[in-house]
Amino acid sequence: MRPAIARLVAAGLIAAVILLALLFAVVQNRDAADLDVGGVENVVKRGAAPRA
Amino acid sequence: MSARAAFWAILYLGLILLPLLVLLLGERPPARGFWWDFSMGLGFAAMAMMAAQFALTARFRRATFPFGIDVLYYFHRILAIGALAILLGHWTILFVGFRDAMGPINPLEARWEITAGRVALGCFALVIVTSEFRKRLGLEYGLWRYLHVALAIVGFLAAVAHIGGVGYYTDAPGKQPLWLGATLGFLGLIGWTRIGKPWRQLSQPWEVVANRPEHGGARTLTLEPRGHSGLGRWQPGQFAWLTLGSSPFLLREHPFTIASAPESGPRLEFGIQPLGDFTSRIGEVEPGARAFLDGPYGVFSIDRHPGAPGFIFVSGGIGVTPALANLRSMAARGDRRPAILFYCNPDWESAAYRDELEALRDRMDLTLVHVLESPPRDWSGESGLLDRDMLKRRLPPDFAARPALLCGPPPLTAAARAALEELGVPPAMIESELFELV
Numbered sequence: 001m002r003p004a005i006a007r008l009v010a011a012g013l014i015a016a017v018i019l020l021a022l023l024f025a026v027v028q029n030r031d032a033a034d035l036d037v038g039g040v041e042n043v044v045k046r047g048a049a050p051r052a
Numbered sequence: 053m054s055a056r057a058a059f060w061a062i063l064y065l066g067l068i069l070l071p072l073l074v075l076l077l078g079e080r081p082p083a084r085g086f087w088w089d090f091s092m093g094l095g096f097a098a099m100a101m102m103a104a105q106f107a108l109t110a111r112f113r114r115a116t117f118p119f120g121i122d123v124l125y126y127f128h129r130i131l132a133i134g135a136l137a138i139l140l141g142h143w144t145i146l147f148v149g150f151r152d153a154m155g156p157i158n159p160l161e162a163r164w165e166i167t168a169g170r171v172a173l174g175c176f177a178l179v180i181v182t183s184e185f186r187k188r189l190g191l192e193y194g195l196w197r198y199l200h201v202a203l204a205i206v207g208f209l210a211a212v213a214h215i216g217g218v219g220y221y222t223d224a225p226g227k228q229p230l231w232l233g234a235t236l237g238f239l240g241l242i243g244w245t246r247i248g249k250p251w252r253q254l255s256q257p258w259e260v261v262a263n264r265p266e267h268g269g270a271r272t273l274t275l276e277p278r279g280h281s282g283l284g285r286w287q288p289g290q291f292a293w294l295t296l297g298s299s300p301f302l303l304r305e306h307p308f309t310i311a312s313a314p315e316s317g318p319r320l321e322f323g324i325q326p327l328g329d330f331t332s333r334i335g336e337v338e339p340g341a342r343a344f345l346d347g348p349y350g351v352f353s354i355d356r357h358p359g360a361p362g363f364i365f366v367s368g369g370i371g372v373t374p375a376l377a378n379l380r381s382m383a384a385r386g387d388r389r390p391a392i393l394f395y396c397n398p399d400w401e402s403a404a405y406r407d408e409l410e411a412l413r414d415r416m417d418l419t420l421v422h423v424l425e426s427p428p429r430d431w432s433g434e435s436g437l438l439d440r441d442m443l444k445r446r447l448p449p450d451f452a453a454r455p456a457l458l459c460g461p462p463p464l465t466a467a468a469r470a471a472l473e474e475l476g477v478p479p480a481m482i483e484s485e486l487f488e489l490v
Contacts, residue, residue: 013065013131
């Protein structure tokens, strides 16, 4: 394998890892955002009629 | 990329991405805001990358074979810098946005798990700085290796303690075994590399039987196996890590090309130029000295190109040893495929093994092109630095179909690679050995 390819693969890997960390933060906070919409009332509503 | 190479690359990718995927899947603790969670994601990612570094340097021969271990070490170096950058991202977000949560810096007042995180960051930063600037810092190679291993292990254990101590993302019942398994797995890798392998070498000692001078101050060290059958099967042009002394546990090993051909039996020769901290004392090694070997490794071999119509070798200085091993092997096998060697040296006296190369021309189809930076007055050969025009002038008509094997100082191999590609040799046909990584 050429050093240039090794550099490219490493750069791709680092980018993938950062993207996954970003995805983790987005997914984690998307759930939180869902809960925030409508505040406590919405949570109570969801509790009454849970999603399938 | 071959299927084997793809398999190991995917396995490695999985190793790095698995901890983050596990964080994403399964039960997750409540969110703490995008930047906080992004910072944590970066921290876990950096930890996984740092831990996987141990796998890259564990020298599993099957895993190294498709790539070449020199490239894996190069990869190890780049990924370490990337992992440190990600780790700094984790720290910077917390420092800028959540400074209160980090608490005091004084370890006597700070929470122990936060101090562990700071120790990990410090160790990993020192690993990179001491590796990238070893020569400028005046660090002797042997001392650097001790420091490198110690800092990496302390940094890794501190990072594990940091993650375990904070515990927020790993306390879920399904995730604890994963982290415990991953931690033990990586500790096992360290144990294998630093204890298991040397232990195996201990039962397979070698003895220096000759240490002879060559042109240009180079030395040829000849080793014979003691109480075992030798290295087993290896390909011409491969190299091994050599330890001279009573113990293989001391981290005093150095990689050298096996200059002899596999066809010449279990006795091995190493061509060594006294250039560095360790090699400068190579002339003092007496016959009878004990030695240990870890190998063979490397991909600089004609055996990886069985269908090639011939070969191009470009060597600089002591970088001629892998070419010599391949040529010796071709001569021993009666391989009549044509080979051309561009042998670049500062001057005529520096051309080690030039007599043997000359003799090999009688036993095989070898064209020898000496390239001297400072030639003697009556020199009629090539002079100056190897370049595109010189290659074009000397290469045979079928050169683009021949694999090119380059070994020497990085500026030479880079120039040769660029020139060969410009002349039409496909990049995939050009192999090079990377030395002097630190």
